[in-house]
Amino acid sequence: MxxxxxxxxxxxxxxxxxxxVDVASLDRGTxxxxxxxxxxxxxxxxxxxxxxxxxxxxxxxxxxxxxxxxxxxxxxxxxxxxxxxxxxxxxxxxxxxxxxxxxxxxxxxxxxxxxxxxxxxxxxxxxxxxxxxxxxxxxxxxxxxxxxxxxxxxxxxxFPQISSEVARFGDHERNGDELNDRLFLLTFDGGPAPVSGNTDWLVDYLRKQKMNATFFVLGSSLQTRVQRSSAAEVEAVYQGQCVGTQGWQYRSHSHWVDWQSSITRSAALVQNLMPENYVPLFRPPYGQRRADSQGFFQAQGLQVALWDIDSQDEPGKLKAEESAQRVLTLMLLWRKGVIVFHDTQDKARVALPQLLQATGQSGLGWQDCREAFR
Incomplete structure (x- = not known):
């Protein structure tokens, strides 16, 4: 040995x-x-x-x-x-x-x-x-x-002047700490993508792998997607997946006057369109939310869904392979947690298959999105 x-x-x-401004990534080939x-x-x-x-x-x-x-x-x-x-x-x-x-x-x-x-x-x-x-x-x-x-x-x-995912404001906020060792929850932010785009590809790929994930959608993007296709087609896209909300627009909800309306309006849209897929979770864009918002979320029956493994796959950051290698390294480091990709980005279509191939024999598991954050 x-x-x-x-x-x-x-x-x-x-x-x-x-x-x-540097973003960490490690070549797993080393x-x-x-x-x-x-x-x-x-x-x-x-x-x-x-x-x-x-x-x-x-x-x-x-x-x-x-x-x-x-x-x-x-x-x-x-x-x-x-x-x-x-x-x-x-x-x-x-x-x-x-x-x-x-x-x-x-x-x-x-x-x-x-x-x-x-x-x-x-x-x-x-x-x-x-x-x-x-x-x-x-x-x-x-x-x-x-x-x-x-x-x-x-x-x-x-923190807390600029809130983020590194600290919680209360028990209404969840970040995957309660997951078992070797268990990971897959999540996607910022969708849905346009018709026949990355969201469609990813959900189809996940279904072929017999996996699911939580998709945090923007109310405005979801409404546009419905208008350009149909409610039935959108519901079919997310079949077998979980859908939460990121609010109506991808902007900080910490200093936005209409932050409450953003959340309630988008949550109502998701729940009405996809009652079987809807999960009462809010993923704050950039991780930014108000320190005094616990009462609001509890009154709405919502939890704040944070993360601890960030793929950094946004434009101008890591390349797709670098993103996959960063996520894998953080999975090894934290051994459990909530992984975030963006389904509006092409990078996830490359990074996710690489990640599953690299970990296929490693004994880890993927949390069913319907059982997460309960």
């Missing part, structure tokens, strides 16, 4: 000042093994967890001035950053505990971790030697996790 050695000092040469078994999924998962923990631990040594410089911000919410770090450490410990259950099958990246102190110690001394089987992965993974950590820390630094 290959025993992973300690992360080499050469990783220190990787830059520590990722620009806020990892020398295919995920052809649950045990091999666990090996890769342990590796990504330790590498992310290594970067998280290092970031805690930064004072406020250094953190502001690294994140490109003049003001930061230190309390929100510290709270996020605590949540991340807890998640990492939980994940590593699950991932080390297969250490008897393959001991790579297996260390004695029984509590948080053990995890922090192993993360701090992580190294990969030059002659390691995994050396080609080490530096790219280090760079990925440093950049990804900056994405998360920056959002926390701006």
């Amino acid at each position: 290959r025993i992973a050695l300690l992360l080499s000092a050469c990783l220190l040469c990787v830059g520590t000042h990722a620009a806020p 990892w020398p093994e295919k995920l052809t078994s649950p045990a091999l999924f666990d090996v890769a998962s342990r590796a990504e967890n330790l590498m992310f923990a290594h970067g998280l631990l290092a970031s805690e040594a930064l004072d406020d001035a250094a953190l502001k410089q690294r994140l490109g911000l003049k003001i930061i919410n230190r309390a929100a950053i510290d709270d996020l770090r605590r949540q991340l450490w807890q998640r990492l410990l939980e994940n590593y505990t699950f991932a080390q259950q297969s250490c008897e099958v393959d001991a790579s990246f297996c260390y004695l971790v029984e509590n948080m102190d053990d995890l922090r110690e192993e993360a701090g001394k992580l190294q990969v030697s030059e002659d390691s089987f995994y050396i080609g992965w080490a530096a790219p993974s280090h760079a990925f996790h440093e950049r990804y950590l900056d994405e998360l820390l920056r959002k926390a630094a701006l």
Whole structure:
């Protein structure tokens, strides 16, 4: 069995000042093994967890001035950053505990971790030697996790002035924490696409795979789609899928005067058109919503559906293959969660099949959309 050695000092040469606009992606070709078994999924998962923990631990040594410089911000919410770090450490410990259950099958990246102190110690001394089987992965993974950590820390630094998916405002907001290990929920934002477009292709592909997903639609786009086809055709498109809402327009609902009307109007449209597909979920565009909105959502019987695995497939960000590789790396890191693609983008048509092919033998499962967020 290959025993992973300690992360080499050469990783220190990787830059520590990722620009806020950078989006993290990792070439999975740098990892020398295919995920052809649950045990091999666990090996890769342990590796990504330790590498992310290594970067998280290092970031805690930064004072406020250094953190502001690294994140490109003049003001930061230190309390929100510290709270996020605590949540991340807890998640990492939980994940590593699950991932080390297969250490008897393959001991790579297996260390004695029984509590948080053990995890922090192993993360701090992580190294990969030059002659390691995994050396080609080490530096790219280090760079990925440093950049990804900056994405998360920056959002926390701006919270709650700019709300996002990294923190919740209450129990009416869900992000997939309650899912079981190795279980993922597939979601799509911003649709529907025009007639015979990406939405149609994706739902047809999912049905062929005997899968479903939650599609968060815009009321205006759904109304246009009905006008250009018919209500019956739209209902047929989403057959077997779940449909929630993103509001009437794809815009921030945190400072919009008509945010309540946007939500109720679009939810009513979906429920009237597709009562069998409708799920009482609101996905806030950009993750932005009001801190004082819990009463409204509870009165409407709605939950806010957040996410923790972002494909970054919007225009101007990652290419389709890069998006698929980012999602796969985050699946290995978080081991469960809510994945978000955009069904108005061509990239999802490439990324999703690549993702399913890469994970087909890894022992993970896909959450039935009708059972999610209950």
